Amino acid sequence: MPKIRVIVVDDSALMRSLLKEVIDTAPDMECIAAAPDPIIAREMIRELNPDVITLDVEMPKMDGLDFLSRLMRLKPTPVLMISSLTEHGSEVALRALELGAVDIIPKPKLDIAQGIQNYADEIREKIRMASKAKVRALAKEHVASPSHSADAVLPKSVRPLMKSEKLIIVGASTGGTEALKEFLLPMPPDAPAILIAQHMPEMFTKSFANRLDSLCRITVKEAEHGERVLPGHAYIAPGHSHLVLGVSGANYVCQLSQAPPVNRHRPSVDVLFRSAANVAGRNAVGVILTGMGKDGAAGMLEMRQAGAYNFAQDEASCVVFGMPKEAIAQGGANEVVPLKDMTQKVLAWLAANGGRALRI
Structure with a gap:
């Protein structure tokens, strides 16, 4: 089965390296390129035609949301946004979802290397999910948690x-x-x-x-x-x-x-x-x-x-x-x-x- 081909777009060299490592250690996916800004990413996407893109929000040369908007109009591709979990950032992330991003991956605030490793399974699972998502041209919890049934929260009853x-x-x-x-x-x-x-x-x-x-x-x-x-x-x-x-x-x-x-x-x-x-x-x-x-x-x-x-x-x-x-x-x-x-x-x-x- 072909691997899921991912392009990472982030202005942080550390983040690019960490995400590439997380992706490449999974047997079913590979990071085929990493770009420091949307301008470089645009040429990579055109040439390599990835299955999934991870995209930072705040970057030099072009804002991540502006790039996402253009991408979803011209070449709809599954995108996972990278966003710091701040009140301001949450508004930006919601706008990204409106523009067509498939999902959001939280960017750790402190100890980025360890934080990314803690999220590694979730990142990989969201990449798998994104690769299967249906994206359309733009017009106008932790995965490692144990699985329980609803019995863990409240008993079943059919006496409303x-x-x-x-x-x-x-x-x-x-x-x-x-x-x-x-x-x-x-x-x-x-x-x-x-x-x-x-x-x-x-x-x-x-x-x-x-x-x-x-x-x-x-x-x-x-x-x-x-x-x-x-x-x-x-x-x-x-x-x-x-x-x-x-x-x-x-x-x-x-x-x-x-x-x-x-x-x-x-x-x-x-x-x-x-x-x-x-x-x-x-x-x-x-x-x-x-x-x-x-x-x-x-x-x-x-x-x-x-x-x-x-x-x-x-x-x-x-x-x-x-x-x-x-x-x-x-x-x-x-x-x-x-x-x-x-x-x-x-x-x-x-x-x-x-x-x-x-x-x-």
Whole structure:
């Protein structure tokens, strides 16, 4: 099988050397070139046609985001952004995802050599994932963590509360930042409450929520422990915690848990979906979007068994058809829907099944 061919673009000679070593020690990939700036990288990419590019954000001669924008317009290629996990950097990284980057690799702040080695398995896994991702021309947690099931966070139950309030429960991973934006933008201000588990480093989730909040008609925020779940609001799981749907009196509430990662992720989609099965039952609508792996498949089946109605994103519109594919295979999805139709399909189903008529 041919090796995954990677070009590293970073103005730091140390980073180029470290990333090349991480890549070249894997038997299924090789660093075919390393460039100190986008101008040199442009010629390398044109000549060598790599499978994946790792790209720094702040570089001389041309900003990484500017280069990414041009690349995705002229020669769409899977790109992994290298970003320091700072508040400013997180905003830049989110912009990179909007421009078409497949994912983000955190750049260590201190002891770069050791930090890169600590992330080596994750870097290699993200390169493998990126090599399989579908990228389109631009138009307008640690992998080594032990794998647990949702049992590590909360027990399974199929005795939901007797309530009539509807909820939308969403899971996503690779490619999910843009998929979530497309899903949430058409939501009307009086939409049912939406709870979201998106695989994302903890320093990015608050900035991601703030960005969506500035674009959407609904309120989008990072979930807080114990807060009431309200219509017209979307709650995004913080990158450091599982998001669990709970209840306090007659109200749904957000609960956060730092229990072990599930399916190597915290937040885990399986955990959120199971909590919706436990608490909301038939009052929940499940949505699973683009992502690598199987997180969410078992939880979506539990939701369906508890009476929820579930939608999975179709293969053609996914960046990575992993999570939806597994959910469909396990029988958790009632419908398979293109991303462009997802919001309308969900709202139409809610209107026809006990929810208020909502207009996009």
